[in-house]
Amino acid sequence: MNAIPHPSIRAVPFEHIRPSSVSTELLSDRQRHELASIATVRLLRPQTILYEAGMEADCVFILAQGVMKVYRELRNGKRRIMAFLFPADVLGLAERGHYCNTAEAVTPSTLYCVPVERLKESFRDNFELQFQFLCKVTHELRESQRQMMAIGRRDAPGKVAMFLETLRRNALLRDDARPGFVWLPMTRADIASYLGVTPESLSRAVTRLTKGGVIDSPDRRHIRILDAARLHTLAEPS
Amino acid sequence: MNAIPHPSIRAVPFEHIRPSSVSTELLSDRQRHELASIATVRLLRPQTILYEAGMEADCVFILAQGVMKVYRELRNGKRRIMAFLFPADVLGLAERGHYCNTAEAVTPSTLYCVPVERLKESFRDNFELQFQFLCKVTHELRESQRQMMAIGRRDAPGKVAMFLETLRRNALLRDDARPGFVWLPMTRADIASYLGVTPESLSRAVTRLTKGGVIDSPDRRHIRILDAARLHTLAEPS
DNA sequence: CGTCGTATTGAGGAGGCTCAACTAAGGTGG
């Protein structure tokens, strides 16, 4: 009756315990239950804003379903996408009790809203739970650094290659992969902003990759990877 | 007799507890003692490598004195600086039990080496301690995102402006500021790599800022900020 | 004082950005 999965947090673990990478779920069933018990569920339609930069941060969110984006407004009215978030990601980590960027739903989304005070209480009683959060944030830090490498590059095709591989890795982490396909739930403008290029440059880059036989785009929301090896070569930081 | 300060971790706190920002030290004296008791101290001369990417990660490090840099090797032998680290910063957060980048001393440095197993034990007994680490990693994630904004920019002077403000903010966080001055312990090549530009472009950008009367560089390792307002305008993300 | 690595400056070329036009797709109302 309740189709919403319990709160889940996934990440590449901090330690090297399990030799296989079968599961990247960090939380035990008990922890997921505990989180569910102190959280409220919220449904968001696309383009709905979950929180805005500067708002008082009373909750931490765990994305259960859907895709969200986190961005920062710039002076000139433009915005810069900082990250895309997928199920089992955490968002809403505050700075001095205030959110420091804006979160908006890309697709219909389901979130667990965990009051920070309650979460902290749970941390107090449950060391493992807090440790999993620590792992998750550490993971996000690494991902952010990886993203820095992508943004720092000069060539748009290379950026696109990195982006596709990141999405692919992300999907694999969630057992959500259709072989050879990458799903792009966000607009080109969002991708461009995320990669630090203009939509025009992004479009040209995709065109070049397509003409080069590396990828193929049956429709705007899907990319088929034709030559994974070449894509990987392109994605290698210059 | 022991001039080495106890382990310290500083960050902008997660919550908004203390109205004033007098202190950003996250650890209590007791926690600092606890960390000191399970850690070993290590001294590094400049250009010494603390750990390399891929090495088994048995320790987490807390920088007590000095400046370090963290970088990633690229295919073409070049390297990319991911971050500069200052006293009260944490480094050595692993991925699957292995370090995912290389850490090297920029200046003579003192580190506390905390075995991860011991640290985890302390986390188990001391919820607050783990919480402070969580705050610190969250802080680093935000800083990394800020850095992404800098790298994403197209104009070198703007990048430099952001870099100077970051260093300045960093120094203030540590009560280490000489009014109007920014200390650059790292080489121009390192800064350039960090900002995602060539050393030549960096040099030209600094020259332009100097000729524009925004800054002045008495020597290679110091920048004097002449027009903080204009610098801030330049640093504003475009 | 000479040497080596760091830093700056110059000339030329490549790539992305801007501006603008055009095409495709999705949504609405008749």
Place this chain on the structure above:
DNA sequence: CCACCTTAGTTGAGCCTCCTCAATACGACG
């Protein structure tokens, strides 16, 4: 169901900035 409209996305021409390569100044050593 189709015409219309609005937004998303693509393509083209020209400019601007940074990159590349090379040469020159600077500074920290011995």
